[in-house]
Amino acid sequence: xQQGEEDPQALxxxxxxxxxxxxxxxxxxxxxQWYRQNSGRGLVHLILIRSNEREKHSGRLRVTLDTSxxxxxxxxxxxxxxxxxxxxxxxxxxxxxxxxxxxxTRLFVKA
Amino acid sequence: xxxxxxTPKHLVMGMTNKKSLKCEQHMGHRxxxxxxxxxxxxxxxxFVYSYEKLSINESVPSRFSPECPNSSLxxxxxxxxxxxxxxxxxxASSQExxxxxxxxxxxxxxxxxx
Numbered sequence: 380x381q382q383g384e385e386d387p388q389a390l391x392x393x394x395x396x397x398x399x400x401x402x403x404x405x406x407x408x409x410x411x412q413w414y415r416q417n418s419g420r421g422l423v424h425l426i427l428i429r430s431n432e433r434e435k436h437s438g439r440l441r442v443t444l445d446t447s448x449x450x451x452x453x454x455x456x457x458x459x460x461x462x463x464x465x466x467x468x469x470x471x472x473x474x475x476x477x478x479x480x481x482x483x484t485r486l487f488v489k490a
Numbered sequence: 491x492x493x494x495x496x497t498p499k500h501l502v503m504g505m506t507n508k509k510s511l512k513c514e515q516h517m518g519h520r521x522x523x524x525x526x527x528x529x530x531x532x533x534x535x536x537f538v539y540s541y542e543k544l545s546i547n548e549s550v551p552s553r554f555s556p557e558c559p560n561s562s563l564x565x566x567x568x569x570x571x572x573x574x575x576x577x578x579x580x581x582a583s584s585q586e587x588x589x590x591x592x593x594x595x596x597x598x599x600x601x602x603x604x
Contacts, residue, residue: 408589409589409590410589410590412589412592414595419578419598419600420597420598421494421580421582421595421596421597421598422533422580422582422593422595423595424592424593424594427592467532467533470589471588471589475588475589476521476538476540476545476546476587476588477535477538477546477548478523478535478589478593479535480532480533480534481532482531482532483531483532485530
């Protein structure tokens with residue numbers, strides 16, 4: 380079964396607004412990662428948050444992790460049209476090689 | 491060089507053909523991955539190689555055959571595919587295997603099986 384589930388499935392916002400995406404997972408993790416995928420292209424790593432961290436920032440990105448609720452959120456502030464993409468959370472089995480991606484959120488930022 | 495390259499970008503093949511997908515990285519990464527992605531779905535892990543040895547095979551049909559000739563190259567040999575195998579095939583690499591390392595993805599090969 381999928382490790383990560385994301386909501387919303389799709390999100391449409393105006394340029395300049397903030398976008399928040401959520402991810403839930405089922406088992407213990409060492410860390411959680413977020414990736415972006417532009418249409419039909421390869422994925423780009425955005426940020427990794429470790430299980431002992433609660434919040435992490437990278438530029439306009441803010442990621443939170445709540446291990447008690449097995450959930451994470453990705454906030455993109457002051458969105459731009461270039462942020463239009465699909466966003467996936469990714470987790471893996473502790474100590475293993477397997478990476479499982481969530482269903483993804485498709486973000487559309489209107490100029 | 492932080493790039494993962496994949497060839498070809500597009501591939502159309504019949505169900506009786508044999509073809510290969512290629513992936514290359516020169517970052518010194520010791521783990522390499524194949525994923526399959528259908529439209530509007532997340533990538534699904536197929537195979538993981540760690541130090542040139544197959545570490546994970548996610549119950550992939552034998553018509554897909556991976557090969558890791560050296561630490562920089564990863565191939566996926568295709569034979570007798572079905573139309574439902576049409577998808578975007580993504581290669582990735584990471585410094586080591588496991589969840590503590592970010593994966594670098596190639597642009598993918600879009601495969602159409604006719």
